[in-house]
Amino acid sequence: MRALARIFVVMALLVVGSCSTGETSDPGPTRSAVPSNPDRDLGAVVAALSRIDPCALIDPARAKAPGFTVDKPSVQPAPSTCVVRGDQVGAVQVDLLTRFLGYDRWRGRERLIFGEAVGYLLQNGNCELVVPVSFGFAIRFEDRGVQPTKVKCGQLRAFAAAAVPLLAKPSATGPGRWDACSLLGRALGMEEPPYPQSLDRCEVTGKARLQLPYGVVPFDPKGHPERVTVAGRTAGLKSSGTECVLTMDQGPTGLRHPRPAFQQIVLAAPTCPEATKLATTVVELLRTPPPPSRVQAPLYFRPNEPEQAAPGGCAFVEFRTDFKDCEPYTSADRPKAAELHSKAQADPHVLCAIAVEPVRERFGDRLKPVVAGHRCHFLEGGGRLKVVISSSGDTLQPAPERALTIAGHPAEQSRGYADSHVFRIGLGKKSQLSIEYDFYTTREGPTPAPEDAAVLAKLESLVPAVVQQLN
Secondary structure (H helix, E strand, O other): OOOOEEEEEEOOOOOOOOOOOOOOOOOOOOOOOOOOOOOOOHHHHHHHHOOOOHHHHOOHHHHOOOOOOOOOOOEEEEOOEEEEEOOOOOEEEEEEEEEOOHHHHHOOOEEEEEOOEEEEEEEEOEEEEEEEOOOOEEEEEEEOOOOOHHHHHHHHHHHHHHHHHHHHOOOOOOOOOOOHHHHHHHHOOOOOOOOOOOOOEEEEOOOEEEEOOEEOOOOOHHHOOEEEEEOOEEEEEEEOOOOEEEEEEEEEOOOOOOOOOEEEEEEEEOOHHHHHHHHHHHHHHHOOOOOOOOOOOOOOOOOOOOOOOOOHHHHHOOOOOOHHHEEEOOOOOOOOHHHHHHHHHHOOHHHHHOOHHHHHHHHOOOOEEEEEOOEEEEEOOOOOEEEEEEEEOOOOOOOHHHEEEEOOEEEEEEEOHHHOEEEEEEOOOOOEEEEEEEEEEOOOOOOOOHHHHHHHHHHHHHHHHHHHOOO
16 A cells, blocks of 8 residues: 555544433434445446457557566466466566455455556555456456565556456457356356456356366376366376266467467366366357356446445445445535534534534545444445444543543543544533544655645544534
8 A cells, every 4th residue: 555654633433422421302303215326237347358359458568667568478377367488587467357345445455447447556565456347346457576665565456457457348249258167157057157356267156167268388297197078188087986087188278489389178077077067068168258247347447437326435445244234425414513423423424514514615525424333434445544433421531641632622642543643622511522533645654745745734634623613
């Protein structure tokens, strides 16, 4: 992640906002449920990906990445995976389909925009960049070389940026390739294909497992203790007692030399007769084009498109519960100080109401207000900037060494979780306000970059401005 230093300027909630005080609060307003965002048709996504040559996505001539010779041949171990090696060290690999869940977007990743496409960069010694294609899947670019991370990630950015135009309109003129789960699902007689692990691997637990690797040389069955003929070709069988694995060449890949010439099938089933029967069906299917399907275009998400089922800013909440526990802030009446906690117990949207104007005045539409966990969160994608507002039914008793006054109210400042700065503001008997503010800077050290210094200045004025809304 590009944030090398973390400066917590204000506010972290340490007291759970939903603590009961024994008081009866008015029932909150009835709010309409916010519908979740619909995901893309996974079949259309897979159909689009099956029409893409993975090696074209990491073409050094198109990417113009330093350290990669233009005419150096790529390596393709499977239909949806390709590797291109650098001149000295390092290699970039692309996989056309990998799992990428909603919360993975904010686990130390930097959100990038490549023209019209959204991507996420992870720098953790290695370098990984993903381009989401649905709520749960993405195209993954990866560099596992030994160069410094900054060098590797710079190369990866170049390859990903050059690949984006190829994802805008995947060719819909041809039938594309079969993917492993479509094949295995049909061979097993399933009405719907199983959920994919990748385009070239699929497993139905307890029934079968299918892989579709490429081979540079023809498959040699000599090392297999048992052989069988499948659709006119010799296959090798190996039984382990718990399963039987069948391996064979299905036919030529049709790729130009030096790319692999042979399409192989590796199929595992509980018994060898079952493996043979399923392999026969798979070979027959591979000799026919896949069924027609709608093709997703573009494959990438544009910056203003929802990338997760969670609506609005709820996509940015860092919690591992059902997103339905979160809802975007709509509107609420702003309470007075003495009634804040009782009102917030009935309707936590009032916590957003006291802060929405001060936050908007300083940050515009950068932060999205949502209600989750009986707190109000102002969030942005990537987690660099975060505000959390909450209340409790406790009477503030500030420690003398941490006591201060904010907008005419007694307050206390302390350190909280992850070394954040915590401000608790007393609003009378059995009523207390807590506010959290986290900010990740882009520069390590005590002196922030100029653009970060401007954000820090806005944060310094935000706490009293929020409290002032209650006066």
